[in-house]
Amino acid sequence: MERKKSAKKKQIMGRCVATLLVWFLGIAMVIPFVWMFSTSFKGMNEVFTFPIEWLPTRPTLKGYTALLFGKIPYFTYFLNSVKVSLIAVFGTFFSCTMAGYAYAKVNFAGRDKLFLMKLAATMLPGMVTILPTYIIYSKLGLLNSHASLWLGYFFGGTFGVFLMRQAFLSIPDSLIESARLDGAGHFRIYWSIAMPNVKSSTSTLLFMYFLWSWNDYEKPLMYLWTPKLFTLPMAVKSFSDDQSQNYPAIMAANVLMLLPIMIAFVTCQKFFVESLVGSGVKG
Amino acid sequence: MTRERKKRQKERKPGRRMDTISGYLLVAPNLIGFLVFTLFGIGFSLVMAFTDWNLVRGYEEANFVGLKNFTDMFTDPYLKACLINNAKLLLVLPIQLFLAAVLASLMNKAVYGKAGVRAMYFLPYVTNIVAIATIWEALFHKTKGPVNALLMVLGISESALPGWLSSSQWALLAVAIVLLWKDLGYSILMYSGALQQIPQELYEAAEVDGAGVVAKFLHITIPQLAPMTFMLTILGVVSSLQMWGFVQVITNGGPGTSTYTLGLYIYRSSFITNRTGYACALAWLLTVLVLIFAIFRCREERKFSVE
Numbered sequence: 001m002e003r004k005k006s007a008k009k010k011q012i013m014g015r016c017v018a019t020l021l022v023w024f025l026g027i028a029m030v031i032p033f034v035w036m037f038s039t040s041f042k043g044m045n046e047v048f049t050f051p052i053e054w055l056p057t058r059p060t061l062k063g064y065t066a067l068l069f070g071k072i073p074y075f076t077y078f079l080n081s082v083k084v085s086l087i088a089v090f091g092t093f094f095s096c097t098m099a100g101y102a103y104a105k106v107n108f109a110g111r112d113k114l115f116l117m118k119l120a121a122t123m124l125p126g127m128v129t130i131l132p133t134y135i136i137y138s139k140l141g142l143l144n145s146h147a148s149l150w151l152g153y154f155f156g157g158t159f160g161v162f163l164m165r166q167a168f169l170s171i172p173d174s175l176i177e178s179a180r181l182d183g184a185g186h187f188r189i190y191w192s193i194a195m196p197n198v199k200s201s202t203s204t205l206l207f208m209y210f211l212w213s214w215n216d217y218e219k220p221l222m223y224l225w226t227p228k229l230f231t232l233p234m235a236v237k238s239f240s241d242d243q244s245q246n247y248p249a250i251m252a253a254n255v256l257m258l259l260p261i262m263i264a265f266v267t268c269q270k271f272f273v274e275s276l277v278g279s280g281v282k283g
Numbered sequence: 284m285t286r287e288r289k290k291r292q293k294e295r296k297p298g299r300r301m302d303t304i305s306g307y308l309l310v311a312p313n314l315i316g317f318l319v320f321t322l323f324g325i326g327f328s329l330v331m332a333f334t335d336w337n338l339v340r341g342y343e344e345a346n347f348v349g350l351k352n353f354t355d356m357f358t359d360p361y362l363k364a365c366l367i368n369n370a371k372l373l374l375v376l377p378i379q380l381f382l383a384a385v386l387a388s389l390m391n392k393a394v395y396g397k398a399g400v401r402a403m404y405f406l407p408y409v410t411n412i413v414a415i416a417t418i419w420e421a422l423f424h425k426t427k428g429p430v431n432a433l434l435m436v437l438g439i440s441e442s443a444l445p446g447w448l449s450s451s452q453w454a455l456l457a458v459a460i461v462l463l464w465k466d467l468g469y470s471i472l473m474y475s476g477a478l479q480q481i482p483q484e485l486y487e488a489a490e491v492d493g494a495g496v497v498a499k500f501l502h503i504t505i506p507q508l509a510p511m512t513f514m515l516t517i518l519g520v521v522s523s524l525q526m527w528g529f530v531q532v533i534t535n536g537g538p539g540t541s542t543y544t545l546g547l548y549i550y551r552s553s554f555i556t557n558r559t560g561y562a563c564a565l566a567w568l569l570t571v572l573v574l575i576f577a578i579f580r581c582r583e584e585r586k587f588s589v590e
Contacts, residue, residue, distance in 0.1 A: 019393065032464075114310070131562065155317070
C-alpha cells in the first residue's frame with residue numbers, strides 16, 4: 001500500500017517534470033511568432049532594442065498603415081489569395097473525395113493496378129514534372145493567370161486521395177451493400193451515405209489544401225509576372241525586399257498573412273491526430 | 284468451388300460493369316491529372332533530358348545531344364556545391380526525428396495540456412515560408428538581431444559572433460536550424476498517431492520486468508515506431524533534396540553558393556539561366572538519388588525485421 005502510494009507520487013513528479021520540459025521547449029518554438037507580433041506594433045527605432053520589449057512601450061499602428069495604405073495594392077493581393085485558395089479547395093474537395101471513395105469502395109476493373117501505379121508515382125520527386133507542367137500551361141494559354149495557380153488542385157493531389165481512401169475504408173461494406181440493394185447508385189451512396197461518415201478526414205483535407213494553396217510561393221514565382229495578379233506570399237516577398245529596413249511593416253504583413261491560417265488551424269486542430277495520423281496516411 | 288465462384292461472377296457481371304463505369308467516372312478528374320501531368324510529364328522530361336532545350340527558344344528548337352547533360356554533371360562546380368550542401372542539410376533529419384520521437388512520447392503519456400502544446404510545435408509548419416524567412420532574417424541580423432544579442436549576453440565577444448545568413452560560413456547552419464524548427468511539429472504529429480497504435484501490453488510486460496522509462500523508450504517505443512520512422516525518413520529525404528522555395532526566399536542560395544541546394548539549382552537552370560534540358564537531367568539525377576536511398580533503406584529495414 002505504502003509502496004503504491006510512493007510510486008504514484010513518483011509518477012506525478014515525472015509528469016510534472018515532463019510537462020515543464022515540453023512546455024518550455026514549446027514556448028521556445030513560438031517565440032519567433034511572439035517577436036513578429038510585438039514587432040508589428042513597434043516604431044522603426046524600437047525593433048532591435050535589447051533586452052527585447054515583448055510589449056511595446058509605445059505601441060503604434062504605423063506598420064499596418066504603411067502596409068495597407070502605402071504604395072502597394074494590398075487589398076488586391078489579399079483578394080487574389082482568397083480567390084485562388086477558395087477555388088483550389090473547392091476543386092480538390094470533389095476530386096479527392098470522389099477518387100478516394102472509388103478506390104476504397106467501388107469494385108471497378110483495373111482499380112488495384114491503377115492504385116498501385118499512383119502509389120509508385122509518389123516516389124517520383126515533383127521537380128521532374130515542373131517543366132512539363134509549365135509547357136502544358138503555356139500551350140493552354142494559362143501562364144500569367146490565376147488558373148495556373150488553382151487548376152492543378154482540380155485533379156486532386158495524391159495526399160488527399162490517400163487520406164480520403166483510408167477514411168472511406170473504415171466504413172463497413174454492409175452499409176454500402178444495403179444501400180445498393182435499395183437501388184442507390186454509387187454517386188448517391190458516395191454523397192449521402194459515405195461523405196457524412198468521414199467528416200473529420202474531410203476537415204483535415206480542406207485544411208491541408210487551404211494551407212498549401214494559401215502558402216504557395218513556388219507556383220506564382222514560376223507562372224506569374226504581372227504584379228497585380230500576385231497572391232500574398234509573392235506580394236509580401238516583394239514588399240519586404242522593397243522595405244528592407246521597415247521591420248514593423250514587414251511583420252504586420254506576416255501577421256495578416258498568418259491570421260486566416262491560424263483561424264482555420266484552431267478550428268480544425270482537434271481532427272488532426274485522429275484522422276491525419278491515425279489513418280497511416282502520410283503527406 | 285470453382286464452378287460456384289464462376290457462377291457468382293456471372294451473376295455479378297452486370298453490376299460489375301456498372302461499378303466499372305461509375306468507378307471511372309468517380310476517379311476521372313484524378314486520373315486525367317495523373318495521365319496528363321504525371322505520366323506525360325515523366326515521358327516529356329525524360330526525353331528532354333537528352334537535349335539542349337532552352338526555355339526561351341522553345342522545345343521545338345531543341346537538339347538531341349546524347350549523354351552530354353549527364354557527362355556535364357561530373358565537372359559542374361555548382362552541382363558539387365549543391366550536393367555537399369544537401370548532404371549536410373540531411374544530417375538534421377536524424378536529429379529532428381529523434382527529438383520528435385522523444386517529445387511525442389512525452390506528450391502521449393505524461394504531459395498536461397498536450398493539445399495546446401502540440402499546437403505550439405505545429406505552428407511553424409503551417410506558417411508561410413516568406414513569413415518564416417523574413418522573421419528569421421531579422422532574428423539572425425548580424426549586428427542588431429536578438430540571436431546575436433543573446434549570444435553576447437552569454438559572453439561571446441563581438442568579433443566572434445556568427446554572421447548567420449550573411450556569412451558563407453554560417454548560412455547553411457542557420458538554414459538548417461530554421462528547417463529543424465519548421466518541420467519538427469509535423470514529425471511530432473505523425474509520431475503521435477503511430478504511438479497510439481503500440482499495444483499497451485508491451486509496456487505493461489516491460490514494467491513487470493522492472494524496465495525504467497528510458498529502457499522502455501529504447502526497447503519498445505523506438506522499434507515500434509520504426510515503420511513511421513522509415514516513412515518520415517523517405518519523405519524527409521525527398522523534400523530536403525528538392526526543397527527550393529524556402530532557400531530561394533531566405534538566401535537565394537547565397538552568400539556565394541553556400542546554401543545552394545539541388546532543388547534551387549534545378550529551378551534556376553529551368554527558369555533563370557535557361558539551361559532547361561540540363562535542368563531535366565538534374566531532376567532525373569534527383570530521382571535516382573531518391574530511389575537509391577529508398578532501396579538502401581528498404582534493405583536495411585528488412586535486415587532489421589529478419590533479426
